Amino acid sequence: MILFRSLCDPLTKNHLDIIHGLHHTYHQDIYVVATQPLHPIIDRLNQSWLKGLSYVHYGQTPSSIGLTIEDDASLIQAMETIRNGDYHGLPMWYIRYLNRSMVYYDQMLKHYLKPSRYAHTYRVASLAVDLAKSHSVDVVKTKQTALLHDIAKNMDDDRLQSLTQQYDPSCLYQPKPIWHQYAGAIFIQTFLGITDRQIVNAIANHTTGHVVSPLARIIYIADKCDPGRDYDSSCLIALSKRDLTKGFLTVQKESEAYVAGQHDQSTNP
Ligand SMILES: [Fe+2]
Ligand SMILES: [Fe+2]
Incomplete structure (x- = not known):
């Protein structure tokens, strides 16, 4: 050696x-x-x-x-x-190593995320890894995806818009809080050289949940069930550990009901 x-x-x-x-x-x-x-x-x-x-x-x-x-x-x-998360010009084998080992991810997350978003990211990663273990999904890939899922969340408006446009200009017609999933998917491909379609698709759909792969479902559930959010998600987490499909569908249903409730409150104050 x-x-x-x-x-x-x-x-x-x-x-x-x-x-x-x-x-x-x-x-x-x-x-x-x-x-x-x-x-x-x-x-x-x-x-x-x-x-x-x-x-x-x-x-x-x-x-x-x-x-x-x-x-x-x-x-x-x-x-x-x-x-800080720009791997342009590095050899592909080294880029693969940097991503697989996540050696500089923590510094990159601190660079891009506000402290509350940074803390949320690590809670999501921890829960996602638990779910991955329950369902025999690649733990390293799950952690990597979870750590990157909100990488574009705190980017300034110009950059957010530009990256979303690169992903698909029609996405700009969707509500602005959703843009970061598309911007994040482009960011990890362009700056981190990530080509794994499962990771890219999981990030590109983590807010809307229009996905079917086990990895994407795990990220969606972990994001919505972050124990740091202001509701008790323990039953949803337990259900998702037992049955990923049932857990995903239940989380999706509750999330849609929550969003509809928020909309009702804002239109009928
Ligand atoms: Fe997000
Ligand atoms: Fe998130």
């Missing part, structure tokens, strides 16, 4: 090329530890599961490649851009 120490977090194109070269040459598993001046490698190793494993160390020092991270503003900016 080879341990590759990178000076950058996330990795640069140069580092990715080196890692690919090492893999081709030695045919060994390569473990990458990203380290920066503020986080010396020894700290990372002491905190990580790598501690105690034997490894061959392949690393670089700033002087060996003529680089001083602190002075390189453009490199720091490039790393920040990736952490």
Whole structure:
């Protein structure tokens, strides 16, 4: 096994090329530890599961490649851009890794969401994972979808409109609170390079519920039954854990009744 120490977090194109070269040459598993001046490698190793494993160390020092991270503003900016959820220009295999590991999702969610929406997102993810386990649905994919489902919710109006238009201009005729599901679906394809149709469709329908896949139903239920909302959803959650279809249909019915009630209140004050 080879341990590759990178000076950058996330990795640069140069580092990715080196890692690919090492893999081709030695045919060994390569473990990458990203380290920066503020986080010396020894700290990372002491905190990580790598501690105690034997490894061959392949690393670089700033002087060996003529680089001083602190002075390189453009490199720091490039790393920040990736952490905040823009994977443009990265190799596809690395994009897949970034999404599957969700390594920078938390920073991206903090970047895009207001604190209350951020907290809602993690509650939805936790409930969605519980439901996925009950129904033998891919837990990693479920968590990934749940964490991304409201990524466009707090975007400014111009960006929201532009992304919704990219998805389908006719969606702009739908009520504005729904737009974020379409904008989110385009965002994850364009900026995160996600191509999985199940994930895209689940996000593109998480508010309207016009979906049939188990993953999409789980996201819909978890979103509507978020324990942080102002009603008791425990019976709906229990039903959904026993029977996903019945749970979905019941949640959908109650949600439609709730929306109709809201509409009545606003038209008949
Ligand atoms: Fe939403
Ligand atoms: Fe939500």
